[in-house]
Amino acid sequence: MVLLISGSQFWLGVWRVITGLGVGGILVGTNVLTSExxxxxxRSLAISIYAAGFGVGAVLGGMFAVMLQTEYGWRSVLLAGAVLTTICLVVIVVWLPESIDFLLVKQPKNAQAKLNRITAKIGLGNQWTLPEKPVPTAVTRLPFSRLLDQTYRRSSILLWLAFFSIMFSFYFISSWTPALLKEAGMTVEQSVSIGMMISLGGTVGALLYGLLATYWRAKSVLLFFTVVAAGVVVLFILSSTVLWLEMVLGILVGALINGCISGLYTLNPSVYAADIRSTGVGTAIGVGRIGAILAPTIAGLLLDQGWDKQDLYIGVAIVLLISTVALTYLKSHQET
Incomplete structure (x- = not known):
C-alpha cells in the first residue's frame, strides 16, 4: 500500500526490489513442491506445466496491464497485482500442503499430525510415522556452505554455469531481438510480431519438454534442447530478411530455450538432498538471474564496441553450448 500512495521514484524502486524478492521466493517454493x-x-511434465504458467501469466498480465493503465492509471496495475497475490496467499494457506521431505527431515512442531493429514488426503493412509530425528552435531553448518562442500561442489558449480548460460541467452533474445530486427530493416510491427512468436513458442516449448521427458531421461532431453537451440539461434539471425521464415524460427527459438529453462527447473531439485534442497534450488535460480541481468547490458556494450548483430547471436549460440558441456557432467543426488 505504501507503493500505491507513494509518488516517489525512490520508494517505487524500493518496493519493486521487495516484490522481486517475494517473487523469487515463490519461484523456489513452487519448484521444490512441484518436484516433491x-x-x-x-515430474518433468508437472514442472513444465507450472513453468509454462509463468509465460502465460506474463502475456496475460501485460495485456491487462495496458488496459488497466489506460483506463485507471498505473497504480491500478499494482493494486490488481496486490489483490491477485492476496487471493493466491489465501489459497496457499488453505490448500497447499507442506513438503513431506521437510516434515521428515526437520520434524517441526505437529509434524506427525501434518504428515498423516497429507498422506490421508492423497490416498496413502494416515498411519505413517516419522523416522528418528538426527541428533544435531556440536557445529551446525549453514545450508549455503554445504553447496560447496565435497559432496555438492562439482554439481553446484556445473548447475550454476548451466543456469547462468541459459538464462543469459534467454534474456538476450527476449530483450534485444525486436530492436535488432528493426535495425536490420523490419518495420516496428514486424519486429514486435517476431517477439510475440518467441513468447508463443516459449509456452509450447515448456510443455513439449515435459512431454518428451516422460518418455526419455530428463537430462538427455535437456541436452538435446540446448544443442538444437544453439543451431536454431544462428539460423534465426541469418534469416532475418525473410519474414515468414523468421516467424517460424522465432517460434522454434522460444520453444527450445524455454524448454531448456523447464529442463533446468526439473533437474535442479534432484541435485540436492531434502535438507538443503530449497537452498540449492534458490541459489541456482539466483545465479541464473544474474545472467538475466547481465545479458542486455553486455549486449549493449558489445554493440557500442562495433559488434554486428549476427556476431551477438553466434555468441549466444556458443553460450548455449557451454551449458551443454556443464549439463553433460552434472549428476543428480540420486545418481551419487
Whole structure:
C-alpha cells in the first residue's frame, strides 16, 4: 500500500526490489513442491506445466496491464497485482500442503499430525510415522556452505554455469531481438510480431519438454534442447530478411530455450538432498538471474564496441553450448 500512495521514484524502486524478492521466493517454493509431489515419470511434465504458467501469466498480465493503465492509471496495475497475490496467499494457506521431505527431515512442531493429514488426503493412509530425528552435531553448518562442500561442489558449480548460460541467452533474445530486427530493416510491427512468436513458442516449448521427458531421461532431453537451440539461434539471425521464415524460427527459438529453462527447473531439485534442497534450488535460480541481468547490458556494450548483430547471436549460440558441456557432467543426488 505504501507503493500505491507513494509518488516517489525512490520508494517505487524500493518496493519493486521487495516484490522481486517475494517473487523469487515463490519461484523456489513452487519448484521444490512441484518436484516433491510429482511421480518420477510425470515430474518433468508437472514442472513444465507450472513453468509454462509463468509465460502465460506474463502475456496475460501485460495485456491487462495496458488496459488497466489506460483506463485507471498505473497504480491500478499494482493494486490488481496486490489483490491477485492476496487471493493466491489465501489459497496457499488453505490448500497447499507442506513438503513431506521437510516434515521428515526437520520434524517441526505437529509434524506427525501434518504428515498423516497429507498422506490421508492423497490416498496413502494416515498411519505413517516419522523416522528418528538426527541428533544435531556440536557445529551446525549453514545450508549455503554445504553447496560447496565435497559432496555438492562439482554439481553446484556445473548447475550454476548451466543456469547462468541459459538464462543469459534467454534474456538476450527476449530483450534485444525486436530492436535488432528493426535495425536490420523490419518495420516496428514486424519486429514486435517476431517477439510475440518467441513468447508463443516459449509456452509450447515448456510443455513439449515435459512431454518428451516422460518418455526419455530428463537430462538427455535437456541436452538435446540446448544443442538444437544453439543451431536454431544462428539460423534465426541469418534469416532475418525473410519474414515468414523468421516467424517460424522465432517460434522454434522460444520453444527450445524455454524448454531448456523447464529442463533446468526439473533437474535442479534432484541435485540436492531434502535438507538443503530449497537452498540449492534458490541459489541456482539466483545465479541464473544474474545472467538475466547481465545479458542486455553486455549486449549493449558489445554493440557500442562495433559488434554486428549476427556476431551477438553466434555468441549466444556458443553460450548455449557451454551449458551443454556443464549439463553433460552434472549428476543428480540420486545418481551419487
Amino acid at each position: 509431489y510429482s511421480s518420477r515419470r510425470w
